[in-house]
Amino acid sequence: MATRVEAIDTHQEHHHVPGLQHQFDDIEQQKEATTIGMWFFLVQEVMFFGGLFMAYLLYRYKYPMAFAAGSNHLDLWLGFANTLVLIASSLTMALAVWSAQTSKKPKVQAGWIVLTMIFGMVFLGVKAVEYNDKYQHHLIPFSRDFKWEPKGEELVAQQQMIERHASEAEKSLYGREQAFGDKVRMFFWIYFAMTGLHALHMVIGIGIMLWLLWTALKGRYSAEFYGPVEICGLYWHFVDIVWIFLFPLLYLLGRHFIAGGGGH
Amino acid sequence: MGQQGLVAEKSINHGDEAHYHGEDHHVMSIPTYLIIFGILVVGTILTWFVAQFDLDEFFIGANTLVALLIAAFKTTCVVLYFMHVRYSGKLVWLCAFGAIIWLLILFAFTMSDYLTRGAVPGTYR
Numbered sequence: 562m563a564t565r566v567e568a569i570d571t572h573q574e575h576h577h578v579p580g581l582q583h584q585f586d587d588i589e590q591q592k593e594a595t596t597i598g599m600w601f602f603l604v605q606e607v608m609f610f611g612g613l614f615m616a617y618l619l620y621r622y623k624y625p626m627a628f629a630a631g632s633n634h635l636d637l638w639l640g641f642a643n644t645l646v647l648i649a650s651s652l653t654m655a656l657a658v659w660s661a662q663t664s665k666k667p668k669v670q671a672g673w674i675v676l677t678m679i680f681g682m683v684f685l686g687v688k689a690v691e692y693n694d695k696y697q698h699h700l701i702p703f704s705r706d707f708k709w710e711p712k713g714e715e716l717v718a719q720q721q722m723i724e725r726h727a728s729e730a731e732k733s734l735y736g737r738e739q740a741f742g743d744k745v746r747m748f749f750w751i752y753f754a755m756t757g758l759h760a761l762h763m764v765i766g767i768g769i770m771l772w773l774l775w776t777a778l779k780g781r782y783s784a785e786f787y788g789p790v791e792i793c794g795l796y797w798h799f800v801d802i803v804w805i806f807l808f809p810l811l812y813l814l815g816r817h818f819i820a821g822g823g824g825h
Numbered sequence: 826m827g828q829q830g831l832v833a834e835k836s837i838n839h840g841d842e843a844h845y846h847g848e849d850h851h852v853m854s855i856p857t858y859l860i861i862f863g864i865l866v867v868g869t870i871l872t873w874f875v876a877q878f879d880l881d882e883f884f885i886g887a888n889t890l891v892a893l894l895i896a897a898f899k900t901t902c903v904v905l906y907f908m909h910v911r912y913s914g915k916l917v918w919l920c921a922f923g924a925i926i927w928l929l930i931l932f933a934f935t936m937s938d939y940l941t942r943g944a945v946p947g948t949y950r
Contacts, residue, residue, distance in 0.1 A: 600920035607924040652862040655907045662852050798907045809892035813876040817888045820877045
């Protein structure tokens, strides 16, 4: 405590630190309090998404082949590209925080924030293309139109996969005509719920970025006061982390069943 | 595109990094951020690459395990560096670990129910 007061006292402008709320002793205490507050929120978010990951875990455990078939239908390359886009947006976000921490000009800070927003919007655009593809193929789980009717190569691959990899217990589950399609539909429920909630977080994130951009352009953030940039960054990185898990769990879960036609 | 801007900005503001911050504010360098970014990209490519091979020959679920290990490593990089946890206080560490542990409790307790249903003859499946 004593050392902290000393450290602040050596600074000439300690009476007028911009952005310091009156209830805090100093900017250090304020930053610690806001950071902890944001982390509590993020822990809540982990539990929020955790429920969906739990649903995924359970249904995938029960119907691994149906989940693999549904997953193999997703566009791997769009998912892969989106992962890179989101990682790039995390880098630009980190650099937005860095530019505020090091008192770069408002326009430089704004530039990193805008880049982050652009990457975020590219991600959402790709997501929209993917959702549209699912719509065209009648794979919207909450629509009456839902149909799982693989044709040609996809059908052969699916049948081979079930033949080779499904346990007897699972095969018996798929005896009825529509049974397999119903389980694939469950995969698409979970796919839409998880990616939809994630996309909603992205939309909210871009909204927050808009506010951050506005305040950054007004020159509010510097080495003395950059808490809001840091807090928004924590949110953005969290959304990135969710996708880091969603990509392999949704897009890649059954690729090894069909890769190389069942060789090594 | 972003890279060029980065280089230009770095040269203009060279030496500015130690401008103002108490010992609590650790400002990471641009190369650190770029290295983490590189690790994340390599991790993503590796995730895709490994998914092309059937590791289930070793044991069932090996593919998923490898994918999750890579994802966990990528997450650790993001949390420690992009989210600055490496240089944050103990309460932040507690939050990060608390989140993981509570999540594992959620998974473990729920699955311990589902995996053991019907294990006792005559009980509900």
